[in-house]
Amino acid sequence: MSTIEKLFELPEYSIDNSTKREFLLEELNELTRFHYSNCTPYKNILNNLKIDLSTRINKIENLPYLPVRLFKTQKIKSIPDGEIFKTLTSSGTTGQQLSKIILNKKTSMLQMKALASIITAYIGNQRLPMIIIDTDSTINNRTSVSARGAGLIGLSNFGRDHLFALDENMNLKTDELLQYVDKHKNENILIFGFTFMIWQYFYKSLKDSNLDLSLAVLIHSGGWKKLNEDFVSNQIFKERLYNQFKLKRIYNFYGMVEQVGSIFMECEEGYLHSPNFAEILIRNYTDWSVLPKGKEGIIQTLSVLPKSYPGHSLLTEDLGTIIGIDDCKCGRKGTYFIVNGRIPKAEIRGCSDTHAELVLNSTMSD
Amino acid sequence: MNVSKFIPEYIENTEIENLLNEEFINQNFLKPFDEISVQFLSTLSQTILKHKGIKNYPELVALAYWLRKSNLLDIINSFQKKVNKSEIIVPAGLAFHIAPSNVDTIFLYSWALSLLAGNLNVVRISQTQNVQLDLLLSLVRKVLADKKWLPVSKRNFVITYPKDDKINTFISSLSDLRILWGGDETVLNIKGLLSKPTTKDIAFADKFSYSIINSSIYLKLDKQGKIKIGRNFYNDSYWFNQMACSSPRFVIFSGSNKNCESASKLFWSNLEKELKRRNQKTTIDVAMEKLVYAYDIISKTSAKLILNKSNDKPVVLRVDKNEISNLRESCGGGFFLECFIYNPDELAELVSSKDQTLTYYGFDKKALKNLISKVNGKGLNRIVPIGQALNFSPTWDGYSLLNEFTKRVQIL
Numbered sequence: 001m002s003t004i005e006k007l008f009e010l011p012e013y014s015i016d017n018s019t020k021r022e023f024l025l026e027e028l029n030e031l032t033r034f035h036y037s038n039c040t041p042y043k044n045i046l047n048n049l050k051i052d053l054s055t056r057i058n059k060i061e062n063l064p065y066l067p068v069r070l071f072k073t074q075k076i077k078s079i080p081d082g083e084i085f086k087t088l089t090s091s092g093t094t095g096q097q098l099s100k101i102i103l104n105k106k107t108s109m110l111q112m113k114a115l116a117s118i119i120t121a122y123i124g125n126q127r128l129p130m131i132i133i134d135t136d137s138t139i140n141n142r143t144s145v146s147a148r149g150a151g152l153i154g155l156s157n158f159g160r161d162h163l164f165a166l167d168e169n170m171n172l173k174t175d176e177l178l179q180y181v182d183k184h185k186n187e188n189i190l191i192f193g194f195t196f197m198i199w200q201y202f203y204k205s206l207k208d209s210n211l212d213l214s215l216a217v218l219i220h221s222g223g224w225k226k227l228n229e230d231f232v233s234n235q236i237f238k239e240r241l242y243n244q245f246k247l248k249r250i251y252n253f254y255g256m257v258e259q260v261g262s263i264f265m266e267c268e269e270g271y272l273h274s275p276n277f278a279e280i281l282i283r284n285y286t287d288w289s290v291l292p293k294g295k296e297g298i299i300q301t302l303s304v305l306p307k308s309y310p311g312h313s314l315l316t317e318d319l320g321t322i323i324g325i326d327d328c329k330c331g332r333k334g335t336y337f338i339v340n341g342r343i344p345k346a347e348i349r350g351c352s353d354t355h356a357e358l359v360l361n362s363t364m365s366d
Numbered sequence: 367m368n369v370s371k372f373i374p375e376y377i378e379n380t381e382i383e384n385l386l387n388e389e390f391i392n393q394n395f396l397k398p399f400d401e402i403s404v405q406f407l408s409t410l411s412q413t414i415l416k417h418k419g420i421k422n423y424p425e426l427v428a429l430a431y432w433l434r435k436s437n438l439l440d441i442i443n444s445f446q447k448k449v450n451k452s453e454i455i456v457p458a459g460l461a462f463h464i465a466p467s468n469v470d471t472i473f474l475y476s477w478a479l480s481l482l483a484g485n486l487n488v489v490r491i492s493q494t495q496n497v498q499l500d501l502l503l504s505l506v507r508k509v510l511a512d513k514k515w516l517p518v519s520k521r522n523f524v525i526t527y528p529k530d531d532k533i534n535t536f537i538s539s540l541s542d543l544r545i546l547w548g549g550d551e552t553v554l555n556i557k558g559l560l561s562k563p564t565t566k567d568i569a570f571a572d573k574f575s576y577s578i579i580n581s582s583i584y585l586k587l588d589k590q591g592k593i594k595i596g597r598n599f600y601n602d603s604y605w606f607n608q609m610a611c612s613s614p615r616f617v618i619f620s621g622s623n624k625n626c627e628s629a630s631k632l633f634w635s636n637l638e639k640e641l642k643r644r645n646q647k648t649t650i651d652v653a654m655e656k657l658v659y660a661y662d663i664i665s666k667t668s669a670k671l672i673l674n675k676s677n678d679k680p681v682v683l684r685v686d687k688n689e690i691s692n693l694r695e696s697c698g699g700g701f702f703l704e705c706f707i708y709n710p711d712e713l714a715e716l717v718s719s720k721d722q723t724l725t726y727y728g729f730d731k732k733a734l735k736n737l738i739s740k741v742n743g744k745g746l747n748r749i750v751p752i753g754q755a756l757n758f759s760p761t762w763d764g765y766s767l768l769n770e771f772t773k774r775v776q777i778l
Contacts, residue, residue, distance in 0.1 A: 041665035048664040048671055069658045074665065285650040287676045288657075298654070317654060343650050 003027045004304055007277045008113060012121040013332035015276055017325045020334070021060055024279055027304040028063055028312055029056050035310035038078035042066070042310040061281060061290045065300055065313040068099075068258050077102040079308045090147045090257045099147075099257055104308040111261030111305055115154050118265055118275050122251060123158065123217050129184040130159020131177065133193025133202045135166045147257035148194060151221065154260065155192045165193075165202065172205040181211060188215050194222035195252065199232060203241060214246035221253045221263070225342065234270065254318075254339050258311050262303035264337075267330035271323055274334040278303040282322055282337075283315065293322040296340055317343045367533050372491065372503045373524035374510040382533055385523060386488065391540060395457040396517060398484040398772055399442045406518045407478055408435035410509050417505060423498050425471050425605055425756075432758060433478060441760050442482065445768045453774045457484035458566070459542030461771065464556060466547040466570075467492035469610045471502055475758040476545050476767065481522060483771040488537055489524045535559045543771065546570065568770050570763050573611035573722035574694050577602075577752060578713060580728025581621030581629035595727055596636030598753025602725060604646065605756055608698035611763075612723035612748065612755045615696045616703035618687075618713060626706040630684075634672065638679050641700075646678060652699035653677040659697040667693070672704070691716055714740040721745035722763060725752045 001009065003026050015023070033053055035042045046053070051064050070076065072090075083104045090099040103111075132152060139149045139156075156162055163180045167173055181189065191213070193202065198220050218241065227237065234252060241247045254272050255263035264272040264280070274280055281290050282297040291297040299320040306312045319340040326333045371377040371385065396403055411433035414426055421427065431437070449455055461480045465473030473489060480487050491499070503524065510519045527533050538544060538561035546553045546569045553571045577599070587595070603613050617633070619626035648656075660681050663669050667689045672682040680700040685693060687705040707713060710733060724746050726734065734749050747764040750757065760767050 044667075045661055045665050048669070067654070067658045067661055070661055070665065073658070073662050076665075285653045285677060286648070298650070315657070343654055345651065 004110075004277070007304065008117060010276060012117045012276055013273060013334055015333060017333070017335065020276065021279065024277070024302060024304060025057070025060050025063075028060065028302060031304065031306070031310075031312045032057065032063060034307075035078045035312070039076060039310050041070075041074060041076050042078070060279060060302060063302070063313050065315045066310060068256065068314045068316050071099040071101060071258055071309075071311070072097040075100050075102065077309045079104050083308070088147065088150050088257050088260060101258055101260070101311065102309050107306060107308045110307070112154065112157070114261035114275065114277055114305055115263065116157070118263060119155070119158050119219070122219075122265060123188075123190060127158060127160040128188050128190040128217070129161045129180075130156065130190045130192065131163045131165050131180065132156065132159075133165050133191065133198050135168055135170070136164040137168060147260075148222075150257065150260055151194075151255075152192070155219065159190045159192075166197070170197075170201050172201055174205065174209075178209075178211065181213070186215070188217060189213070191216050191218045193220055195220045195224065195237070196222060196226045199227055199237065203244065207244065211245055214248065216245075216247055217249040217251070218247055219251050219253065219265075221255055223342075224339075228341065234266075256301075256314075256316065258314055259301055259303045259306065261305050262301065267328060267332055267336070269328055269330045269336075271328055271330070271336035271338060273328065273330075273332050273336050276334075277305065280320070280322070280335055280337060282320060288315075291322075293324060296321045298343065299337075299339070319343060367527075367530070367536060369525045369527040369533065371523060371525050373489075373506050373522065374519035375507060382525075382527075382536060385525070386537065386540060390486070390520070390523075391460065393486070393521065395459070395486065396484040396521060398455045398457060399446075399482055400484060402515070402517050403482050403484070404435060404438055404442075406509070406515050407433045407438060407481070409515075410506060411435070413505050413509050414502075417501070423501065424601070426498060426502060428756070429471055429474060429502075432475065438478075438482065441479075441768070445760070445766075449774070450776075452778060453776055455772050456775055458771055458773050459485060460540055461485040461487050461543040461545060462537045462541040463487060463489040463545045464547055464552070465489055465491045467494050469606050471498060472610070472758070473547065474502065476547075476762075477522075477524075479760060479767050480543075480545065480771045481518070483768060485543065485771060487522045488541075489522075490534075490537075491524055491526050493526055493528060531555070531559060538562075538565065541565050543568065566770070568765060568767075570611065572720055573763070574718075574720045575612045575614050575723035575725070575755065576616045576618065576721070577614040577725040577727075578618045578620060578710065578729070579629060579633065579726070579752075580710070581619045581625035583728030584629045584633065585625060592632055592636050593639070595633070595752060596640045598751075599633075599637055599725075600640040600644070601753060602755035603702075604641075604700065607652070608696070608700060610756060613698070614723075614725055614755060615701075616690060616693075616705070618716075619704065619706050620708070620710045620713075621706075622708065623706060630672075630704060630706075634680065634682055641678060641680070646700075648677045648699065652697075655697040656681045656699060656701050659695075659701055663693060663703075669703070687712065687716060691718060694718070694720065710737055711740060713737060714744075717741045717745040719745050723748040723750065723755055725750055725755045727752045 003023050007023055036046055036053055046064055057063050084102055085105045085108050086103045088101040134152055139152050165173055165177050238250050241250060252266040253263045262278040264274055266272055279302045281300040283300055284291050284297050296319055299316045299318045302313050320337050322335055322337045325335050328336045367382045368379045369382045371380055411430045414430035463473060463477055477487055477489055534556060538559050541561055544567045546556050550571045553569045557567055619629050663683055667685055669683040669685040672684050680702055682702045682704060685703050685705050687707055690705050693703055
């Protein structure tokens, strides 16, 4: 059995960290060598950093990483054009550069498998009736997929009898929604959507209803920037949705288009957990050294899934803090952590920037 | 069409049509180089220098020095020497200035020259707030609060408003002169707006600057001399976070490969020492910008990373001289490219049209004149010693500004 098969074979969130890191290290060493041989920009970077691949890198901390923004400035892949199966793009707004992630069939399949392993660990193996807080137009084009679309397509596999709850203009289809909930009233319903959209178009539109979602599970993701600007924290989000809909099971997850499938789900204690096939490290911005638990720094994500592009070790632009390893009260193993938001945007200075302030003010988080 | 006014007094949300009313537009101009204009600017200079804690803002100190009466009189005299006996200098009229967003204080230099020229001035500053700019504006207000400067305060407004082409067009339609600081996009946008048929545009668009060092002469410097070059280079590059048009973005070492190698090593280590001495710390956003830019460049060129152990240190990438022409993008914050050339004349081939300031060490004027005549207008319009990159001069971006800000009447 290959290492990656072992990681999938073992129950999700069950592997001791030391064993897991051994598995990851082996697989990530192999991926580093593979991408080095098959991706020129990656090779140039590693050569320049004098990374020696003639011997095995002995700690995951010593694996090279790419800043995630590199996928916005360049198209970086390790497969021939003929092998391209799908291209994912980040869902930025005007003025932002978009990430372009090139997938082959194998990577795409691994992503689905990983997602299944994580989600079923939370909701069980049964397909649940599913409400998607989005419009169906988000997933119409299946060869070039936005991050939002990729998330929806990925998660929709865990549901049945899907209802897209928003129309083209982001208005809630209230009547259809109420009928749907009534139709499935004694069942567990899976609700999925992007954090901001759930708050803005679902929660706010239903503030006066007496909708009972006590049997539902809500899974959401997509960043807190906009909500935090309105002083809505994860805590407040959960409280309000509970008070309004008796919705108890609410799980946020942290993930990015550059590592689809490799998501970090929130547990009942409010912490994000690394799954079997992924890990995080926190780095210090002053010299990029690895920080111990309890210290805030820049999040680096490692994942064994990316086979078609060198995205197996990425330095994100998010800040986070590791809370602990393997000993979360929720019972799940793995490194658990919190995300503390994005690195503050570089202050724009320069003779050339009378315009940039306006663009910056109008950007939204991915 | 609402704007906020900062100078002469602070007024939030006022109608631009009321601000630039008939009375404002039709008032007489001040005479070029009127006594009161010189007095006002030199009083501003003293007020800035006397401000407690001004030492924390070296850019403002430099501005105040530039506004000293003796310097202003030098500028005026050297301009007037070049005026023909048969000519009388008169103001150009109403000048509309678009200031850059975050080289906080640079607009004041061109405003000051336009004020000396006798023009009416409307300055649009950016919406971005920052400490230096706020301080500068409050000091200008403080001076103008004295009634004796009424002739100045009723002819000079500093305002702000969100990007609004209606307001830009309104002001343009009254302007004889538009002084446009900004990126290419901003400048093109404003140029595309209707103005008077006779409106003249002076545009300072995207620019790029760098340094050249004569390696063998640099190596002959004693320790103190090298430290001094490090300090001067620090001032050129780290004020304004290396994002001013004239901040050096790369350094060209000229000489034998061996000398360039040694000079480079000493040059960067002296810059590091200066950073350490000033306890210069990198912020998290700048550290990330520099990482992204460095990785981007090393992934697609033969560039070699020279220094990057601590993010408080400068990031330096050595690139081949043939690649440097394609690397005019920069993130600032202490991010440098370097390349080696054997003969300074090779620089001529690397110059492109966006290049503005060349700072140098170890070349005599003759060699530099030679070089510039080889470049012959392809780019570069300021050649100054290292340490003077940010010194504003009445000749800027190839314009003799007082010439541009005035008109000449010929009397025969």
